[in-house]
Amino acid sequence: MSPAEPVPVLCLPFAGAGAGFFRKWQQPSSLRLVPLQLPGREERTDEEPHREVARAVHALLPEALDAVKGHSEVAVFGHSLGAVLAYELARALEERTELPVAHVFVSGSPAPEHGRAGEAAELSDDEFVARVEELAGYRHPAFESAEFRELMLPTLRADVEMHESYRPASDYPIEAPLTCLRGDRDTLVTAHDAQLWKSATTSAFDYRELAGGHMYLTDGQPELLGVLAAALDPEGRRAGDGAPCV
Template sequence: MSGALVCLPFAGGGAGFYRAWTDLPDGCPDIVPVQLPGREELFVDPPHTDAVTAAQALAPRIAELVGGYDSYALFGHSLGAVLAFEAARALSSLTGATAPDHLFVSGSPGPWSGRDDRATGLADREFLARVEQFAGYRHEALDDPEMRELLLPLLRADVEMHENYKPRSDEPLSVPVTSLRGASDTLVDAERAREWRHATTGAFRYAEIPGRHMYLVDTVAPLLETVTRVLAGRRP
């Protein structure tokens, strides 16, 4: 088999979001979603509340999923970016596993930068309004009272995990890193997205995708084309 792009969920998201990525550009790696507990087919499992612990738990599963591939890269957006970063570190020290060939982090400041504004601890209405403000996006399921009741605990756990995230180590990775950002993202500016250059001793690239913070919800084609170019050794 050729290459794989292992995709980790953003806050409130699940593997199903990435399973819909079926219209792939030529040369694009296979999309390999990773599911976190508390969502979709793992709905009954308690969600993680610590990003480092979550990534360490995911590492053996990722190693299993990519076992038949010649190479693989990790991709994560927002919360998924720090999960992918910590998973890359965990995989590099996991017995019998191979480290990823590339790390794609999207819509995220560098791992050592915290978020000034927080949603954790707010009442439901204020919490959802703050999350919507952060993302510039509101999932339509949150407009349904029954679905909102089901999804809110998971979203709260994910947001808490992201807002309380502290990197496992101050040491950079050796894996090449590409930081991606929606060109009109008002949550993460270009300077903060470029902070990821300090997260690796390997090659670093920065690329902008048309759209806002949740650009990948509107259209995924520009993202996958950029990933494909980078993995082929071409400029993003």
Template sequence: MSEEHGDQATLLCVPFAGAGPSFFHPWRDLAGDRWRLASVELPGRERRILEEPYRNVFEAAKGSVDDVVAELGEGARTVLFGHSLGAVLAYELVHLLTERGVHVERLVVSGSPGPWTQRERRAAGLPDEEFLARVEEFAGFRHEALDHPEMRELILPTLQADCEMHESYVPSTDVPVSVPICSLRGSVDGLVTAEEAQQWQAATTADFTYVEFPGDHMYLVDAGREVLDVIEAQATRSR
């Protein structure tokens, strides 16, 4: 392990549909000196807003892995966190990073059924207004930017591409990962049942834990500190 990273592991955050790295910026302060926080930067949002978004989860993981390896640096201890779409994208990244010899200590998935369960109700392919209404219903909140025509024009194609890749996701392999998985869920999540969130146990040959937080599918908007506390407790357990 390189001296540079010492005891500080990197927490790599993978955004959910329509979100970018800025969602996780407040977590930097909350992480303090516990973690070095990094985010996957996908095309079609924020600094990469003019780039064509991915429509396939495995392609997105494959297209991001070089940047992720460079961001992590040699010998980094890494924990991956992904919510909803970010959960399955993080799962694919764990496979790719393990192949590259990157030491992933734990995968923390949130608001997601196991990777082999596909969503029954879909938003992809609906006309714009119906699509937005369905996404709002799924997520439990509406992004303010969608009420501004110019911003909506920029955001909508990426949101549609994200939903398409999430709803058509099939794992690239049936081989489970060898890193521990912790699955998180909002206690009143209308999209993901407790049973579905616990399906992740079949996706690992290592330890599995399950934790619920008060709230719905987007519980993590107000629970950054609590989520980081759980991740830290999990990390301490596995040392």
């Protein structure tokens, strides 16, 4: 990878979402987003969704390496469930590959040792949907359609189970620099619990609050992408006319 090329950012979705969420983002020139697709959604709807973070990361690792083949370093980003997937994927990259992790971005999630309490995955469908919307402060547009709701629920339920059952793969922190992001009106993740991510890395740590609630990134992606771009290229050395998602 030449010095002018942007560091690819592997993107992991929040519960119920797919790679298409990231493909819709308009990107600044210094970013190259690489959405990773989980089974059970979009073009992988017919595949069984993961219910354990460890299994998900085991499957994601070769896909991630293939997606960034030819690059000399990589970054990872994830929101909510995606944050713990991104964190554990970064650990797997550090421990099992020779590909350097330039930066880890975790969003809308408490630190690994202060994970989500198991309280939603076992509820009835109506109670489950209501609880997820209450926790996230966000109603997925697909829930307006009975057909899409029925299609989405098994994957969303599996994602929530995966998040609620998550425990860190190791007590040791990762080595990559880490930035934790949070909506300043997030009622699901407190500022205190988010700032505890500082102990998840032996390198530099930054905490940033952006305007919005738990799902601030649905409307605030320009500011969010600006944070990512600045962290990956603090001196603005990378040039280009823009890089699409790959």
